[in-house]
Amino acid sequence: MGKTYGSGLSHLFAMHEQMLSGSALGPIVMQQAGSLNKRDRTWLDLCCGCGALLAFARANGFQVTGVDAASGPLQQAKRIAPQAKLIRGDVAAVNLKNRFDIITCVGGSTNYLLRLNDLLRVLGHARRHLAEGGMFCFDVNTPHGYAINVDHPVSLVGDDHAGFFGVEYNARTQRAKWHVTGFVKSGRAYQRFDECHELRGYEMEQIDRLCERAGLSFERYDADTLAAADAETARLVYFCR
Ligand SMILES: C[S@@+](CC[C@H](N)C(=O)[O-])C[C@H]1O[C@@H](n2cnc3c(N)ncnc32)[C@H](O)[C@@H]1O
Known part of the structure; x- marks a missing residue:
């Protein structure tokens, strides 16, 4: 894995959430997930960083769990999402007992996985942790x-x-x-x-193939416009089931 966040950068992330963090995708993720007609809805945020998306999910009635490899961001996450269950660990090795209605991995976190195999493992873990009818959303910066x-x-x-x-x-x-x-x-x-x-940076075709290998069916878009992705796309967003 590449270098994970020090507390300095996580501070900047927390201050400039709208620009730096993937948490702005929260409402779009909920919309794409559709109606989850159950009482105890659960949301797992992989590479949760400072916890902005956990706080959003909690405010929308989800039981929330966050996983991150770095302690600095997790300390901030504890402050802004105190009800979240926080786990320090590598998302390429995550193995939880629970299944989740929504799983996210956003803010360019997948780009920290430098080996295709590690990214494939994350996609596979996400699929195995999805509850029936659940949705996994991740974004990825392109080259x-x-x-x-x-x-x-x-x-x-x-x-x-x-x-x-x-x-x-x-x-x-x-x-x-x-x-x-x-x-x-x-x-x-x-x-x-x-x-x-x-x-x-990952090309769309590389990610499409990895999703297929992980057994995920998906829709993908340009993350900034939510239109079809093209050669100018800087960041992709995938909604997988
Ligand atoms: C760019 S930040 C995004 C944080 C958050 N998702 C957001 O959108 O604000 C990337 C986060 O991924 C975490 N990270 C990177 N590689 C990881 C790995 N292999 N396992 C767990 N966390 C990792 C870093 O510690 C950092 O908090």
Whole structure:
């Protein structure tokens, strides 16, 4: 797996949820899942990060469970989704007793899985953890999505933090490096952090094949427009059953 989040970047994620996090997909996921006519509806968020989607799901009446490999984001998740069951672990090895009505893995988390086999395992685990009639939604950044960001560094500045992001992308290996330097207020001073996240862009055809191998039937769209995906698509969203 690539480097998981340090607490510095998870802080920026929490502050800029709308821009950075996949939690904005929450209402769309619910709409796609359709009516779940049962009392105890359950939602599993894989790579839950700081818990924004867990908080959304809980506010919509779900029993929520989140899995993430990193402790910094899980600490934030505990604060904003206190009723969630939180599990620290690798999503490529997740094995829970329960089945879930909705499973999500969003915010570009699948791109942290650098090996096709690990991504295939995550898709297989998700299928096995789905309750009857349930839905699994994940998003994934494409190689094009990383390539277009190379010349467009992003900065995020607020009263108590600032973050600067630069992307390196290697088209041959499909690997991206996401360099982040941030400053987070700590008392009167700002604490600096530097992180480098290694990610892999995935082509639509690769993901389609993996879904088929994992036994998932799916619909997929451009995640930003929810229209049919094309060569310009930077991020795909899959709704699987
Ligand atoms: C880009 S963040 C997205 C977080 C959240 N889903 C959101 O949309 O805000 C990616 C998250 O995936 C987690 N992660 C990456 N690889 C993982 C793995 N193999 N197992 C569990 N968590 C992982 C990181 O720790 C991080 O919290």
